[in-house]
Amino acid sequence: xxxxxxxxxxxxxxxxxxxxxxxxxxxxxxxxxxxxxxxxxxxxxxxxxxxxxxxxxxxxxxxxxxxxxxxxxxxxxxxxxxxxxxxxxxxxxxxxxxxxxxxxxxxxxxxxxxxxxxxxxxxxxxxxxxxxxxxxxxxxxxxxxxxxxxxxxxxxxxxxxxxxxxxxxxxxxxxxxxxxxxxxxxxxxxxxxxxxxxxxxxxxxxxxxxxxxxxxxxxxxxxxxxxxxxxxxxxxxxxxxxxxxxxxxxxxxxxxxxxxxxxxxxxxxxxxxxxxxxxxxxxxxxxxxxxxxxxxxxxxxxxxxxxxxxxxxxxxxxxxxxxxxxxxxxxxxxxxxxxxxxxxxxxxxxxxxxxxxxxxxxxxxxxxxxxxxxxxxxxxxxxxxxxxxxxxxxxxxxxxxxxxxxxxxxxxxxxxxxxxxxxxxxxxxxxxxxxxxxxxxxxxxxxx
Ligand code: ADP
Numbered sequence: 001x002x003x004x005x006x007x008x009x010x011x012x013x014x015x016x017x018x019x020x021x022x023x024x025x026x027x028x029x030x031x032x033x034x035x036x037x038x039x040x041x042x043x044x045x046x047x048x049x050x051x052x053x054x055x056x057x058x059x060x061x062x063x064x065x066x067x068x069x070x071x072x073x074x075x076x077x078x079x080x081x082x083x084x085x086x087x088x089x090x091x092x093x094x095x096x097x098x099x100x101x102x103x104x105x106x107x108x109x110x111x112x113x114x115x116x117x118x119x120x121x122x123x124x125x126x127x128x129x130x131x132x133x134x135x136x137x138x139x140x141x142x143x144x145x146x147x148x149x150x151x152x153x154x155x156x157x158x159x160x161x162x163x164x165x166x167x168x169x170x171x172x173x174x175x176x177x178x179x180x181x182x183x184x185x186x187x188x189x190x191x192x193x194x195x196x197x198x199x200x201x202x203x204x205x206x207x208x209x210x211x212x213x214x215x216x217x218x219x220x221x222x223x224x225x226x227x228x229x230x231x232x233x234x235x236x237x238x239x240x241x242x243x244x245x246x247x248x249x250x251x252x253x254x255x256x257x258x259x260x261x262x263x264x265x266x267x268x269x270x271x272x273x274x275x276x277x278x279x280x281x282x283x284x285x286x287x288x289x290x291x292x293x294x295x296x297x298x299x300x301x302x303x304x305x306x307x308x309x310x311x312x313x314x315x316x317x318x319x320x321x322x323x324x325x326x327x328x329x330x331x332x333x334x335x336x337x338x339x340x341x342x343x344x345x346x347x348x349x350x351x352x353x354x355x356x357x358x359x360x361x362x363x364x365x366x367x368x369x370x371x372x373x374x375x376x377x378x379x380x381x382x383x384x385x386x387x388x389x390x391x392x393x394x395x396x397x398x399x400x401x402x403x404x405x406x407x408x409x410x411x412x413x414x415x416x417x418x419x420x421x422x423x424x425x426x427x428x429x430x431x432x433x434x435x436x437x438x439x440x441x442x443x444x445x446x447x448x
Contacts, residue, residue: 002152010145017110017137018103025101025114025130028059032128036118042066042126044082047073056130063129064118069095072126086129090115094127108142110134173201180208189216228391232275232405236268243268271403278407281339282390285414291333293419295442298328298337298368302361305341309349317354318374320345324361328368330439332419340415340423343408344372344435350402352376352432368439375432384425388413412437 035050036042047064051073056062064073065086074080093100094115103112111133118126173195180193189212195205243261247253284290306322313320330337341359348357352374360371379387383394391406393399399406409425416423421439428434 002156006145006148006152009148010141013141013144014105017105017141021103021110021112021132021134022101022114024058025112025132026099026116028056028130029099029114029116029128032056032062032064032130033116033118036064036126036128037120039118040120040125042072042118044072047126058132059130060133061131063091063131064126065091065095065129066126067095067124069127086127088113088115088129091127091129094129095124097124105138105141108135109138170201173197173199173205177201177205177208180205180212184212184215189219225390228406229275229279232391233272236271236275239268240265271405274403275405275407278405278411281411282407282414285411285418288418290418291336293331293333295329296332296334296337298330298341298361298370298439299324299326301334301337302341302359302370305338305345306359308342309345312346313349313357316349318349318352319356320349320359321356322359322361324359325363328361328363329442330368330419330421331442332439336415336419340412340437341370341372343412344370344437347404347408348372348374348376348433348435350404351398355432363441366441368441370437371434373428373432373434375428375430378427378431378433379425381427384427387425388423 032051032054035054036047039046039050042064043066051062051064056075059075062073062075063071063081063086065071069085069087069091071081071084071086074082090100090102090113094117097117099114099116101112101114103110105111111131113129113131115127115129117124118128176195177193180191183191192209192212193205195202243265247258247261302322302324306320309320345357345359353376355375357372357374359373360369362369362371379394383392386392387394388409390410393404393406409423413423416437416439419439421437423435423437425433425435
């Protein structure tokens with residue numbers, strides 16, 4: 001832009017000066033040619049006589065030549081060229097019968113030359129050549145050039161300062177963001193990028209911060225999970241170790257006691273197997289490796305779970321009943337639904353010994369709803385939001401005694417969410433807990 005600003009106006013002005021020079025010089029030449037017209041032949045005397053009445057003050061030099069190019073008249077007093085041959089291009093052009101004009105600009109002046117032939121009865125009898133050396137217009141043009149240069153310098157300075165400031169602000173923000181990224185990469189998950197504003201970098205920083213929030217939450221959940229899992233695995237392992245030590249270190253141990261200890265070891269091993277199975281299931285859910293969804297009728301699955309659980313319920317003196325509607329179809333995998341119903345019913349039976357458990361299955365407003373209600377002790381209100389967390393138990397000892405791992409409800413929740421469903425827990429007004437699982441209803445044609 002600056003280059004254009006410094007060249008274009010100058011080029012235009014120069015061109016304008018050239019044109020005006022051409023007009024004035026050509027008219028000067030015409031006046032001289034007119035004053036020489038009527039002469040049948042040019043000589044130094046008659047040209048000098050004719051030129052005496054011509055006003056040529058603004059011109060630096062006027063030459064008149066005869067048809068051969070010999071100079072007959074020269075306004076230059078010292079070093080005049082009368083008698084010599086004028087072989088300027090313009091004179092040659094004029095002697096060939098053409099009007100000529102050239103103008104150059106440089107070294108602080110416009111140098112313009114114009115020429116025309118002098119004719120007598122259509123014969124070229126000579127040439128008129130004028131030369132003008134103009135420093136006035138050149139000074140004006142140089143002034144304009146100087147002003148443009150100064151203006152350009154100011155613009156360049158302002159642009160440079162502004163870009164410097166802008167790049168400083170930008171690089172400072174990017175630097176802050178980079179530091180934050182490096183800190184978080186190094187493990188400082190609580191570090192945040194403190195960048196204010198509404199520009200793109202501030203927006204990236206906000207996104208980065210919320211990403212780090214999630215990372216921090218996930219990381220602390222992961223740590224808690226690993227520590228809880230190792231703790232859960234340690235307990236049965238310690239029990240096994242203790243029991244085997246007792247058997248090995250007691251001399252003459254009573255075979256009945258040995259059998260009792262070995263059966264305890266078996267129970268602990270079973271517990272370990274249950275925990276690892278649940279952990280595996282959760283890992284699968286975390287990795288998103290779900291079976292391909294198919295259209296499943298929930299009712300047969302519910303009936304299967306009920307048949308399985310009836311015996312357990314009877315043992316615990318729990319009355320297990322269900323009430324189900326037909327046509328409850330969802331998009332999921334059969335064994336997932338089995339697991340969800342099983343875990344909820346198993347919990348209800350486990351935590352309501354001697355009571356009653358009612359299961360209902362309905363579909364309405366685009367949802368399939370499974371409700372498992374019991375009349376046990378229920379869940380303390382403050383624990384309600386946490387019972388779906390991994391390894392969370394309201395009463396640890398009771399859960400362990402009942403063979404629980406603390407992972408059942410997490411598995412239920414993860415499984416439901418993976419299929420676009422939900423699960424929630426509440427206490428019943430009359431006592432006991434109620435769990436409600438909702439799947440999106442899938443309208444199916446013929447079921448396979
Ligand atoms: P657990 O293997 O201990 O049953 P869950 O994840 O299935 O683990 O359940 C978590 C906790 O929620 C249980 O330890 C128990 O305290 C509570 N809970 C679950 N279902 C019921 C219920 N029907 N009644 C009362 N408490 C329940």
